[in-house]
Amino acid sequence: MQISKEKKLEILRSLLLSRRFEEALTELCKIQGKIPGMMILCTGQEAVGAGVCAALQPNDAIITNHRSHSHLLAKGADPKSLMAEIFGKRTGCNRGKSGTLHLAVPEINAPCTTTVVGGGPPIAVGRAFAQQYRKEKTVTVCFIGDGAANEGSFHEALNLASVWSLPVIFVCENNLYAGAQRYEEHTKVKHIADRAAGYAMPGMVVDGNDALEVYASAREARVRAVAGEGPTLIEYKTYRWRGHGENDLQLYQPTEEIAAWQASCPIPKLRSDMLAQKLISAEELREMESRIDAVVQDAVRFAEESPYPEPREALEDVFA
Ligand SMILES: Cc1ncc(C[n+]2csc(CCOP(=O)(O)OP(=O)(O)O)c2C)c(N)n1
Known part of the structure; x- marks a missing residue:
């Protein structure tokens, strides 16, 4: 597939932004009391967010999970309001109510982050149904991990998406671990994408550290989806360099394994x-x-200088 120079530059920029953003967070997390809550990073697997989102149009939607920073930045979220939200500040995209784990950026069509493992696929099916019903030529991408692919909700969502030929792309970031469990401990099939056959949809296994391969595969799935040919399941093989969260000592990840995956970092490859x-x-x-x-x-400066919300603001923007 021919990929234009502009598109490659966009992908490189997106990769670098995500990496720098999370490098800053890695350092900030070490300062006690600086950032509230648990910090979950996608460092090492940014090529998935960067490549997939580069294949999308602004009106396409993404439903993301707990490891969301690269997805949201690549889709066009404002780094300032994202950072402020992660700090829990009033100037954040959710006025300090969501923190890093529940980021929502509706203006870029990223209406929700769900940290319920396997919670995303049914939501993505609902969103894709709305797109189909309104005859939009748009798609919904659902980002999940390999662990999420063992939840019942994932299977029900794939089945319904297939039966209704919905314009949805299920993106499984197989980073080899679900929490402290290695892939082989929780899944028997070699590839998550093998499960696509059970739902009569195409399944693709792609090098998730090759941002251009990621882009090309997502573009292909998008073309099918907007043509009314239904969903695709794409599995991207990648690796998380950090622990499940920043509080995780990674004792279960062999150091040689981390080093081997770091040697196939997506950034130097595309850069060179x-x-x-x-x-x-x-x-x-x-x-x-x-x-x-x-x-x-x-x-970071913007987030640090922004005020925290007042306690009474906890009651604003809520349904009841
Ligand atoms: C329904 C549910 N079960 C368990 C958890 C706790 N939990 C949070 S993340 C996670 C691991 C998810 O692994 P995976 O889907 O592979 O995503 P990754 O963290 O590797 O990106 C677990 C078990 C949860 N949030 N929701």
């Missing part, structure tokens, strides 16, 4: 390919990186 093909010069790359550093520093 683009340099070799003269799609970007070393100078332009340095400029891009320093612009992204500045965006992240600005976001």
